[in-house]
Amino acid sequence: MLRANxxxxxxxxxxxxxxxxxxxxxxxxxxxxxxxxxxxxxAYTVPPTLLRWPPSLVHPFGTDETSFDxxxxxxxxxxxxxxxxxxIAGSALLLGGALGLVAGFWDxxxxxxxxxxxxxxxxxxxxxxxxxxxxxxxxVAALGFNLNALLLALVLTWWPYYVRLVRGxxxxxxxxxxxxxxxxxGVGELRILGRHVVRNLLEPVVVYFTLDIGTVLVSFSTxxxxxxxxxxxxxxxxxGNMLSTFQVNQPIxxxxxxxxxxxxxxxxxxxxxxxxxxxxxxxLDPRTRRALVQSQGVSAAPPPSELAQPTGxxxxxxxxxxx
Amino acid sequence: xxxxxxxxxxxxxxxxSGTERVHAVTDVSFTIPPGRVVGIVxxxxxxxxxxxxAIPRLLPEPPAEIVSGHIVFRGTDLVAVPRRxxxxxxxxxxxxxxxxxxxxxxxxxxxxxxxxxxxxxRHWRDIGLLPTFRGGSKPFDYSRRPLPETSAVLSxxxxxxxxxxxxxxxxxxxxxxxxxxxxxxxRLVRIQDPETVLDRYPHELSxxxxxxxxxxxxxxxxxxxxxxxxxxxxxxxxxxxxVLTLMKELxxxxxxxxxxxxxxxxxxxxxxxxxxxxYAGRLVEFGPVADVFRTPRHxxxxxxxxxxxxxYKSDGPLEVIPGSVPHLARLPAGCSYHPRCPLAxxxxxxxxxxxxxxVKGSAERAPHQSACHFAEEVGTTP
Numbered sequence: 001m002l003r004a005n006x007x008x009x010x011x012x013x014x015x016x017x018x019x020x021x022x023x024x025x026x027x028x029x030x031x032x033x034x035x036x037x038x039x040x041x042x043a044y045t046v047p048p049t050l051l052r053w054p055p056s057l058v059h060p061f062g063t064d065e066t067s068f069d070x071x072x073x074x075x076x077x078x079x080x081x082x083x084x085x086x087x088i089a090g091s092a093l094l095l096g097g098a099l100g101l102v103a104g105f106w107d108x109x110x111x112x113x114x115x116x117x118x119x120x121x122x123x124x125x126x127x128x129x130x131x132x133x134x135x136x137x138x139x140v141a142a143l144g145f146n147l148n149a150l151l152l153a154l155v156l157t158w159w160p161y162y163v164r165l166v167r168g169x170x171x172x173x174x175x176x177x178x179x180x181x182x183x184x185x186g187v188g189e190l191r192i193l194g195r196h197v198v199r200n201l202l203e204p205v206v207v208y209f210t211l212d213i214g215t216v217l218v219s220f221s222t223x224x225x226x227x228x229x230x231x232x233x234x235x236x237x238x239x240g241n242m243l244s245t246f247q248v249n250q251p252i253x254x255x256x257x258x259x260x261x262x263x264x265x266x267x268x269x270x271x272x273x274x275x276x277x278x279x280x281x282x283x284l285d286p287r288t289r290r291a292l293v294q295s296q297g298v299s300a301a302p303p304p305s306e307l308a309q310p311t312g313x314x315x316x317x318x319x320x321x322x323x
Numbered sequence: 324x325x326x327x328x329x330x331x332x333x334x335x336x337x338x339x340s341g342t343e344r345v346h347a348v349t350d351v352s353f354t355i356p357p358g359r360v361v362g363i364v365x366x367x368x369x370x371x372x373x374x375x376x377a378i379p380r381l382l383p384e385p386p387a388e389i390v391s392g393h394i395v396f397r398g399t400d401l402v403a404v405p406r407r408x409x410x411x412x413x414x415x416x417x418x419x420x421x422x423x424x425x426x427x428x429x430x431x432x433x434x435x436x437x438x439x440x441x442x443x444x445r446h447w448r449d450i451g452l453l454p455t456f457r458g459g460s461k462p463f464d465y466s467r468r469p470l471p472e473t474s475a476v477l478s479x480x481x482x483x484x485x486x487x488x489x490x491x492x493x494x495x496x497x498x499x500x501x502x503x504x505x506x507x508x509x510r511l512v513r514i515q516d517p518e519t520v521l522d523r524y525p526h527e528l529s530x531x532x533x534x535x536x537x538x539x540x541x542x543x544x545x546x547x548x549x550x551x552x553x554x555x556x557x558x559x560x561x562x563x564x565x566v567l568t569l570m571k572e573l574x575x576x577x578x579x580x581x582x583x584x585x586x587x588x589x590x591x592x593x594x595x596x597x598x599x600x601x602y603a604g605r606l607v608e609f610g611p612v613a614d615v616f617r618t619p620r621h622x623x624x625x626x627x628x629x630x631x632x633x634x635y636k637s638d639g640p641l642e643v644i645p646g647s648v649p650h651l652a653r654l655p656a657g658c659s660y661h662p663r664c665p666l667a668x669x670x671x672x673x674x675x676x677x678x679x680x681x682v683k684g685s686a687e688r689a690p691h692q693s694a695c696h697f698a699e700e701v702g703t704t705p
Contacts (some may be wrong), residue, residue: 180421
C-alpha cells in the first residue's frame with residue numbers, strides 16, 4: 001500500500017535501508033565499513049595536505065587529511081546519528097506527550113488538573129521564549145561540550161513543542177461527541193484517554209515525530225558543528241562534527257568531498273524521515289488507508305448489504321497495521 | 324405501584340458564562356416508571372438536551388452546574404454521587420443514544436471494537452471484574468423479561484469476589500464471547516450481513532447504520548434507563564422512519580425504561596407513553612401522551628399542536644405561535660410564556676405559576692399535570 005505514492009515508498013525504503021545499515025554497522029562492521037579506524041591509524045604521521053585523495057573507485061567518498069577512507073567514516077557515524085535522532089525526538093515525545101495529555105485532558109477549571117496544567121504550560125512558555133537552537137547552544141556551553149550535554153540540551157529544548165502539540169489535539173478531541181458517548185457508555189476516564197483520545201491524536205503526533213527526527217539530526221549536527229572544531233583527535237564519528245573539523249582544516253574549495261558527503265548523509269537521513277512521516281499520515285488515517293488500498297486494487301471484497309453504503313469497496317480485513 | 328426507575332425532583336441546571344447565568348433547566352420534576360417510555364418535546368434551546376445530559380451527569384461541570392434538585396435513579400441520588408463513581412452508573416445503569424450518528428462513533432476504531440467495548444463493560448461488571456453501581460436499599464428488577472437470544476451469555480450469575488482463577492478463566496474465554504455478543508446485538512438492530520459490518524470503520528457506513536450501531540451499543544449494556552437524545556433528528560425522513568420502527572420494536576423486546584427527547588410531535592406520538600412539554604427550561608405540561616394530544620392543558624402545548632402541519636388539509640395558512648423563545652439568561656417576569664400567550668392575564672405577568680400541578684379532573688393513576696394558572700380553562704377556550 002505504501003507503493004501507492006512513489007515518494008512515500010522512497011521514504012519508507014530509505015528509512016529501512018538506513019536502519020538496517022546502522023544495525024549492520026554495529027553488529028558486523030566488516031560488511032559495510034571497508035576500513036576500520038583504530039586510534040593509532042588516526043594519528044598525524046605525515047603532513048595532512050599530502051594525503052587527501054578525491055573520490056575514486058577504491059575510496060568512493062575520497063579520503064580525509066589522515067588518508068582515512070571517508071566512506072568508512074560516514075558509515076561509522078550512521079548508528080550514532082540515528083540513535084541520537086531517535087533518542088532526542090523519542091524522549092521529547094514521551095516527556096512532552098505525557099505532560100501534554102495531562103495538561104489537556106484534566107484541564108477543567110477549579111480542579112487540581114487545572115493547576116497542574118497551568119504549571120506545565122507556564123514552564124513550556126519559559127522554554128519556548130528562547131529560540132530553541134540558541135537555548136541548546138547555551139546549555140551545551142554551560143555544561144561543556146560532550147555527548148551527554150548535547151543530548152540533554154536538545155531534549156530540554158525539544159519537549160515543549162510536544163506538550164503544545166498534544167495538548168492542542170487533546171483539547172480538540174475531548175469534547176467530541178464520541179468521547180461523550182464513550183463516557184455515557186460507562187467507560188472509565190483512563191480508558192477514554194487511551195482508547196478514544198490518544199488513538200485519535202496518534203496520527204498527527206506520529207507524523208510530527210518522524211518529521212522531527214530529521215530536524216533533530218540537523219540541529220544536533222549544527223551544535224556539534226559549532227563546538228566540534230574545538231575537539232582534537234580522535235574525534236567522535238558524527239556527521240555534524242565531521243563537517244565542522246573538515247571545514248576548518250580544509251576549505252571546501254580544496255577538498256569538496258570532505259564537506260559534501262557528510263552533508264549528503266545528513267540530508268538523505270532527514271529527507272528519508274520526512275517522506276516516511278508523510279506516508280505514515282496516510283497509513284494511520286483509516287479514511288485514506290482504504291483509499292490507498294483501493295487505488296492499488298489489492299483486494300475487492302464482495303459488495304456489502306444494501307444497508308451499508310461504504311465509501312470504498314475494498315474491505316481488506318488485514319487493513320495494514322490495524323489499530 | 325412500583326418504584327420509579329428515575330425520578331427527577333425540582334432539577335435546575337445553569338450554565339455560567341462570564342458573569343451571566345443561563346437557566347437552561349429550571350425546576351423540572353417528573354418520574355419514569357419501569358418499562359415506560361417518556362417523551363420530552365420542546366423547541367430548540369428549551370433545555371431538552373441539557374436535561375438529557377444532566378441525568379447521567381454528563382454535562383461538563385463547570386460551565387454547567389446543577390443548582391438544585393435531585394436525580395433519583397433506582398433509589399440513589401445521582402447529584403450526591405461523587406464524580407469518580409459516576410462511570411459506574413453510566414452504560415449499564417443509564418444508557419444513552421446521541422443525536423449525531425457520525426461523530427458519536429470513534430473514527431479510528433472498527434465497529435467491532437466499539438460495540439465490543441460496551442459488551443465487555445457489561446460483561447465485566449456482571450462477573451465482578453469491574454465495580455458496578457448497586458442501587459439503593461431495594462434493588463429493583465428492571466428487566467421484566469430477559470432479552471431473547473442474548474440472554475444466555477448476559478444472564479450469567481453475578482459472582483462478586485469469586486475465585487481468582489475462575490475470573491482469569493472467564494477473562495480468557497471473554498474474547499470469543501464478545502464477538503458472538505457483538506454479532507447478536509448487530510442482528511438485534513436489524514443490521515444485515517453483520518459479519519462484514521464488524522470490520523468497517525464508521526465513515527464507511529451510512530447515517531442510519533451508524534445510528535443502529537449506537538443503539539446496539541447502548542442496548543448491549545442492558546441499561547435500566549435508556550436516554551435517547553433526538554436519535555432520529557439528524558437522519559433522512561425514510562431512515563428516520565426505519566430507525567423509529569426499529570426502536571418501537573426494540574422497546575417491546577428489551578423492556579427498558581426510556582426517556583425520549585425530540586422536537587417532533589409525530590415521533591413522540593409514535594413512541595411515547597407519557598409526554599412532557601418543555602418551554603424555556605421548564606416542564607410546562609406532563610401527562611399520558613393521549614391526554615396531552617387530546618386536551619392540552621397548557622396554551623404553549625396547544626399552540627404547538629396547532630402549528631403541526633396536517634396532511635390533506637389546506638384550509639388557510641398554518642397557525643403559528645407569535646414571538647420567539649426568550650433568552651434563557653433574561654426570562655420575563657411571571658410566567659415565561661406570557662408574552663406569547665393568547666390567554667395571558669394580569670396574574671400571568673407578575674406571578675410565576677407553580678412548577679407542575681395536577682389538573683383537576685384527570686385520572687389519579689395517570690395524572691395530567693400543567694404549569695399554567697388557567698390549566699382548566701385551556702382545554703375549553705378556543
